[in-house]
Amino acid sequence: MQPDRDTATEPTREQKIWQVVLAIPAGMVASYGQVAAMAGLGRQARFVGRALGKLPAGHSVPWFRVLRSTGQIAFPPDSPAYERQVDLLRQDGVEVVNGRVSMSRYRWTP
DNA sequence: TACGTGACGGCGA
DNA sequence: GTCGCCGCCACGT
Numbered sequence: 001m002q003p004d005r006d007t008a009t010e011p012t013r014e015q016k017i018w019q020v021v022l023a024i025p026a027g028m029v030a031s032y033g034q035v036a037a038m039a040g041l042g043r044q045a046r047f048v049g050r051a052l053g054k055l056p057a058g059h060s061v062p063w064f065r066v067l068r069s070t071g072q073i074a075f076p077p078d079s080p081a082y083e084r085q086v087d088l089l090r091q092d093g094v095e096v097v098n099g100r101v102s103m104s105r106y107r108w109t110p
Numbered sequence: 111t112a113c114g115t116g117a118c119g120g121c122g123a
Numbered sequence: 124g125t126c127g128c129c130g131c132c133a134c135g136t
Contacts (some may be wrong), residue, residue, distance in 0.1 A: 033119055044132060049117035066117080070125090074117040081117080 013041055014051040021052070024065045028108035029101055031069040035075045038110075049074065064088040095109035 022028050022093040023038075032045035041047055052063045068074050075082040075097055080092040086096045095108050 019117065031119085032117075036118090041132095043119060043130090045118040047118095049133060050133065051117095053117060062115085068117085069119060076117095079117095085117095 013064045014016040030108045071101040
């Protein structure tokens with residue numbers, strides 16, 4: 001037996017991150033740094049992107065509501081995920097202009 | 111084991 | 124408001 005402290009421990013940071021993203025209401029967006037801070041990760045914004053990239057299939061996490069601190073989409077413009085995110089944001093009623101969102105207007109403030 | 115990369119942030123100009 | 128540099132942590136090779 002290996003009493004290794006992991007896998008069987010409490011929810012990992014990824015779980016915590018997904019939980020925070022789940023709390024983002026429709027029609028609003030949050031930045032990676034904001035999600036990281038709310039998840040108790042401090043400024044590990046990069047970890048948030050990594051956690052979202054590890055999302056399993058069949059999840060219900062609104063990953064598309066997470067943008068950069070500048071309001072720009074984190075994906076390259078030629079990426080399929082980019083268009084997907086834009087489309088999903090518009091379905092939420094968020095105005096996306098040139099792959100960018102007005103953070104001062106749609107930023108989620110809990 | 112060590113190096114490089116990455117769905118980023120903050121600060122200064 | 125934008126542009127560039129550095130810093131942080133985890134993962135893959």
